[in-house]
Amino acid sequence: AGEILTRYPDKKVVITDRTEELCAQFFRPKTRTYAKKWLEERGAEVVLGDPIDGKFPDLKIDEKGCTLRSGRRLTGDIVYKCMGFRPCTEWVKDSLPPGCMDKGGYLKVNDHLQLDVCGKTVFAMGDCMIHSSNEVKLGHTAEVNAHLVAENVRRMAKRKPLLPYPKGVVGASKTPRIYALSLGKYDGSLGFNSLVVNGSMAAFFKWMVEWTKILACREVLVGIAFWQFSDITANFLGRTLVRTTSVDDDKDE
Ligand SMILES: Cc1cc2nc3c(=O)[nH]c(=O)nc-3n(C[C@H](O)[C@H](O)[C@H](O)COP(=O)(O)OP(=O)(O)OC[C@H]3O[C@@H](n4cnc5c(N)ncnc54)[C@H](O)[C@@H]3O)c2cc1C
Numbered sequence: 431a432g433e434i435l436t437r438y439p440d441k442k443v444v445i446t447d448r449t450e451e452l453c454a455q456f457f458r459p460k461t462r463t464y465a466k467k468w469l470e471e472r473g474a475e476v477v478l479g480d481p482i483d484g485k486f487p488d489l490k491i492d493e494k495g496c497t498l499r500s501g502r503r504l505t506g507d508i509v510y511k512c513m514g515f516r517p518c519t520e521w522v523k524d525s526l527p528p529g530c531m532d533k534g535g536y537l538k539v540n541d542h543l544q545l546d547v548c549g550k551t552v553f554a555m556g557d558c559m560i561h562s563s564n565e566v567k568l569g570h571t572a573e574v575n576a577h578l579v580a581e582n583v584r585r586m587a588k589r590k591p592l593l594p595y596p597k598g599v600v601g602a603s604k605t606p607r608i609y610a611l612s613l614g615k616y617d618g619s620l621g622f623n624s625l626v627v628n629g630s631m632a633a634f635f636k637w638m639v640e641w642t643k644i645l646a647c648r649e650v651l652v653g654i655a656f657w658q659f660s661d662i663t664a665n666f667l668g669r670t671l672v673r674t675t676s677v678d679d680d681k682d683e
Contacts, residue, residue, distance in 0.1 A: 432465075435472040436614025443474040444504050446496065448481035453611075456566045460626040461611060461619040468613045477504065487515075514567075517558040526552075536560035542592040543579050551586075553579045563596060563604070570608050574599055577661075599665075604675075606668035610636040622664070623672045 431443050445452070452462050466476055480498040483490040490497040495505035516535040523531065527547050532538055537545060537554040539561050545552040555575035557567045565571045578599040582592045592598075596605045610632060612618045618632035627635075645653025668674040 431469060431474060432611075432613035432617070433615075435469070435474060436616075439472065443469070443472075444477060444506060445469065445474060446477040446480070446482065446498065446504060448479070450479045452476065452478070456607075457609065457611065457619070458621050458624070458626050460628065461609075461621055464619050464628040465611060465613060468617065477502075486513075489513075519558050532560055534560075541594040542582055543575060543595050544582075544592075553582065555579050561595060565596075565605055566607075568609065571605055574605050600668065601665055602669045602674060604668075606664050606672075606674045608664060610639060612636050623668060623674050625672050 452466050480500050482496045483499045497503050519535050537559045539554050539559045543553050544550040556572035578595050609621045616633050620627045620632035620635050642653050642656040646657045
């Protein structure tokens with residue numbers, strides 16, 4: 431929505447969610463308030479607390495709009511369904527023994543991020559798996575998963591004990607909650623555990639994340655060094671100065 435309203439300020443955007451607050455499951459209250467105000471100042475209508483009618487996955491939503499439980503009909507030229515759907519794991523289903531997947535299609539992993547089958551030689555990470563930490567599915571958490579899996583594959587080859595998730599990679603029982611919500615090209619909200627920075631600084635950070643991440647993927651030294659330093663610093667800060675807490679602790683904020 432941020433990108434649409436920045437590029438096409440005359441467009442009318444309507445956002446609806448069954449919760450009473452925007453992105454209540456993950457973002458800090460300061461981010462939620464800032465994002466809602468930003469959207470409304472640009473003419474967006476934010477309709478909260480009135481769920482889309484029907485039962486998931488058969489909700490009353492189509493390419494022309496959706497009908498809310500209150501009976502209200504929201505219409506639009508384009509409808510984006512951003513509710514989260516099943517992970518793409520159908521293709522692997524028949525090659526694994528029964529019980530590897532939950533009913534949502536997520537691969538169930540143990541604390542080493544292995545499937546408890548096939549001699550434990552199959553690992554799963556990122557959006558396709560479910561782990562007891564129940565972390566939000568993000569690019570950042572997918573990467574933290576991948577760091578642990580890579581290390582555990584190495585350890586397996588050397589017959590060393592495997593590391594548990596997430597402690598084996600972040601040194602704590604929870605992964606730091608890090609996000610950069612973009613509100614168009616020049617605005618946004620940046621969150622690192624309890625710390626929130628709103629405005630153009632967040633947009634700059636998001637741009638820097640993208641730029642350095644692409645350099646790291648191209649195996650350019652500056653990108654790799656930037657992310658090695660950032661990961662170590664983030665994990666250290668999450669254990670000390672800006673401690674990682676659960677989403678429920680936000681209620682007092
Ligand atoms: C609209 C949107 C915005 C997001 N914004 C953010 C954000 O700002 N910050 C953030 O941290 N995270 C964000 N996320 C979440 C983030 O993108 C995911 O959590 C992350 O990409 C998960 O990584 P992954 O490698 O597990 O899965 P993916 O990135 O989805 O990669 C899986 C890959 O597997 C491929 N694949 C699927 N099936 C097969 C098959 N049968 N054979 C071969 N290949 C296959 C897919 O094509 C895909 O390329 C966003 C997600 C969405 C949808």
